[in-house]
Amino acid sequence: MTSQKLLELIDLTAHAHRTVRTLSGGTRRRLEIARALVHNPRVLFLDEPTNGLAPHTRAAIWEHLRRLCQEHDTTVFLTTHHLQEAEHCDQIAIIDHGSLAAEGSPRELKAMIGADIVTLRTDDDAQVAEAVHRLLGLPTWTGPGGVRLRTPDGAALVPRLCAELAALAVPVRAVTVEPPTLDDVFLHHTDRPL
Incomplete structure (x- = not known):
């Protein structure tokens, strides 16, 4: 060139x-x-x-x-x-403290995590998080972005999730589904925050 x-x-x-x-x-x-x-x-x-x-x-x-x-x-x-x-x-190699933690293509590494992140924005995150755990048996966590949970097929879960939560007096304002990212892969394999 x-x-x-x-x-x-x-x-x-x-x-x-x-x-x-x-x-x-x-x-x-x-x-x-x-x-x-x-x-x-x-x-x-x-x-x-x-x-x-x-x-x-x-x-x-x-x-x-x-x-x-x-x-x-x-x-x-x-x-x-x-x-x-x-x-x-x-190909990616994730190295943590000098040791190889994981390797593969971006797609392969994300597939290892195998779970989408579903985020719910509500008016009462604590009540919704408890309801999701009680109704669907899925662990949740809450933060500034709303109620989050991991599931293998987030898009398939959303209709069921919305149907189950419709009985609550708490409106669900938004639902997003995100596939795993390489940040998620890193956190999974290093078991510590970035």
Whole structure:
């Protein structure tokens, strides 16, 4: 890839003739990535490569890294605490205190958790949490976001859940179903908060 194309990819064309010390933090980060890519490496080590970048720049960098891997058979090793970055990887290894806690593709790791998170926003979270536990036998927890519970198929549970809770005098304002995230996988395998 030519230097000009690389500058365009990383959105640095307008800064091509500026000195590094005059660049903002995000622009410097993009320059670091461009420097790592300039020689078309066979193996590339990146540490939180898109941290602090604008969404359009992040998307362009991930697209280039995908093409680099596919077209040039480049292997990219990524280290990150931002697990959204790890979603772009083919394989993930979760390392906790120097030991391998889990490994697999993002899909495989999420499947290990195997449970959606259902969140209920109500006018009385404590009463709803107790009712869900009593009526459905599911453990719940409450927090600022509402009543939460884990279930293998959240979408299938919602109609039954709403029917069971209809008898309560407490209105359910909203129900959301979220599949497991890599953050959930990390917390599950390390058994401690991020």
